[in-house]
Amino acid sequence: MTDKHIHLNVFVPTTGHHEASWLYSGSQPERLTDVDYYREIAAIAERGKFDSLFLADQLAIGRSVKHVAQGKLEPLTLLSALAGSTSHIGLIATASTTYSEPYNLARQFASLDHISGGRAGWNIVTSWSAEAAGNFGLDQRNSHTDRYHRATEYVEVVRKLWDSWEDDARVLDRTRGIYADTARIHAIHHQGETFRVRGPLDVPRSPQGNPVLVQAGSSDEGRGFAARYAEAIFTAQQDLSEAQDFYADVKRRALAFGRDPEGIKILPGLSPILGSTDVEARALEEELDDLTLPVVGLKHLSQRFDGFDFSVFPLDERIPIESFPRPETVQGAQSRSQVILNIVEREKPTLRQLLRRLAGGRGHKVLAGTPKAVADHIQFWVEQRAADGFNIMPAFMPGGLSAFVDEVVPILQARGLFRRDYTGRTLREHYGLTRPESRYARSA
Numbered sequence: 001m002t003d004k005h006i007h008l009n010v011f012v013p014t015t016g017h018h019e020a021s022w023l024y025s026g027s028q029p030e031r032l033t034d035v036d037y038y039r040e041i042a043a044i045a046e047r048g049k050f051d052s053l054f055l056a057d058q059l060a061i062g063r064s065v066k067h068v069a070q071g072k073l074e075p076l077t078l079l080s081a082l083a084g085s086t087s088h089i090g091l092i093a094t095a096s097t098t099y100s101e102p103y104n105l106a107r108q109f110a111s112l113d114h115i116s117g118g119r120a121g122w123n124i125v126t127s128w129s130a131e132a133a134g135n136f137g138l139d140q141r142n143s144h145t146d147r148y149h150r151a152t153e154y155v156e157v158v159r160k161l162w163d164s165w166e167d168d169a170r171v172l173d174r175t176r177g178i179y180a181d182t183a184r185i186h187a188i189h190h191q192g193e194t195f196r197v198r199g200p201l202d203v204p205r206s207p208q209g210n211p212v213l214v215q216a217g218s219s220d221e222g223r224g225f226a227a228r229y230a231e232a233i234f235t236a237q238q239d240l241s242e243a244q245d246f247y248a249d250v251k252r253r254a255l256a257f258g259r260d261p262e263g264i265k266i267l268p269g270l271s272p273i274l275g276s277t278d279v280e281a282r283a284l285e286e287e288l289d290d291l292t293l294p295v296v297g298l299k300h301l302s303q304r305f306d307g308f309d310f311s312v313f314p315l316d317e318r319i320p321i322e323s324f325p326r327p328e329t330v331q332g333a334q335s336r337s338q339v340i341l342n343i344v345e346r347e348k349p350t351l352r353q354l355l356r357r358l359a360g361g362r363g364h365k366v367l368a369g370t371p372k373a374v375a376d377h378i379q380f381w382v383e384q385r386a387a388d389g390f391n392i393m394p395a396f397m398p399g400g401l402s403a404f405v406d407e408v409v410p411i412l413q414a415r416g417l418f419r420r421d422y423t424g425r426t427l428r429e430h431y432g433l434t435r436p437e438s439r440y441a442r443s444a
Helices: 035-047 075-085 102-116 130-134 144-163 220-229 240-256 278-290 294-304 334-347 351-359 371-383 399-407 409-414 427-431 439-443
Strands: 007-012 052-055 090-096 120-125 170-173 178-180 212-215 232-235 265-274 365-369 389-392
Touching: 007 035, 007 232, 007 265, 035 052, 035 075, 035 399, 052 075, 052 120, 052 427, 075 090, 075 102, 090 102, 090 212, 090 427, 102 120, 102 144, 120 144, 144 220, 144 439, 212 220, 212 427, 220 240, 232 240, 240 265, 240 371, 265 278, 265 371, 265 399, 278 351, 278 365, 294 334, 294 351, 334 351, 365 371, 371 389, 371 399, 371 409, 399 409
Parallel strands: 007 052, 007 389, 052 090, 090 120, 120 212, 212 232, 232 265, 265 365, 265 389
Antiparallel strands: 170 178
């Protein structure tokens, strides 16, 4: 038995992570722009004592909008609203380093951290979607390497801006009429290859000092970036050995950057489909898979491989490995394309089988089973140093999340692996992370 406390984040989608979830009985696609829908989901996750909830973002409408429920709210705006209806759960929003400026982003996340009382997290993405480029005046997206090069300097600027106010910069001396000690508010004077930013930020230092940094890339460049900056990593692994290799590699790289490896929480994606028996759970999974449309799966798969036309392969024949695109040539999400190729090489599916395989988690692990089986899986992976916890991805919402909270969380709590109540108020406290001191205070 491990004495590590498991960390749980809920990845909040639209109607669920299964691509056919909006067709499933009880789903509510008409509520995707209703803030109360997300308040209900947040309340369920907070009742389950989750560390955090996470909103993804792609800055473009998906190719499958004809057949898949889309059109969700902008993450930072939505999380600001959720901050008022929750009191403990962490609030993580995706924001792009490719299609935004560091000053604005630093200001937005510092504001969310103040609004929420120290519960903000930034999921750093470089925006792999080719469709997003056209929404920002570009004919095509930048290369994978160029996006990470920009992201590295971008994060450095944001962290400097978050530090630009020392914690005690606000004096609030009414007698002398002094609001702030300007000696403790610092222009950052950043001049780099991509950005020139004077600073300081116009928002005082936030409750967490720096909002928590989250990252999801698993390519070689993504791992290096995560080891250097990330405090939580959302990743995708299908089997234990792959997860253990990733876990050990990122922790080793973090040590090489002079970081404490325990200061990075690795949370693989897990989409649980629960039933009172294994047979019942598999029947539910089959019911969801039967709702899928091959045209949707083909579009999603094509998008992962820079537009490759998979319709050239017959649906009910095994996919020829030699004709499959190589992940190292992909300029989008290289790590996810590698996960998909691994499935093809390992399981040798037909194209139809692959599309159904990916419908539930898009490369993340889907586990259909009893609550005990799901709890056993979570515990075993943490014990085997394959994870510090999990990024829970309910197949359908809100029912899938409610089932996990009501049936799996109590098992983990009874085993002493997960909190029965919150012991802190900030996201850093939930993840067991230290609050960083302003670099300018240190230099002074």
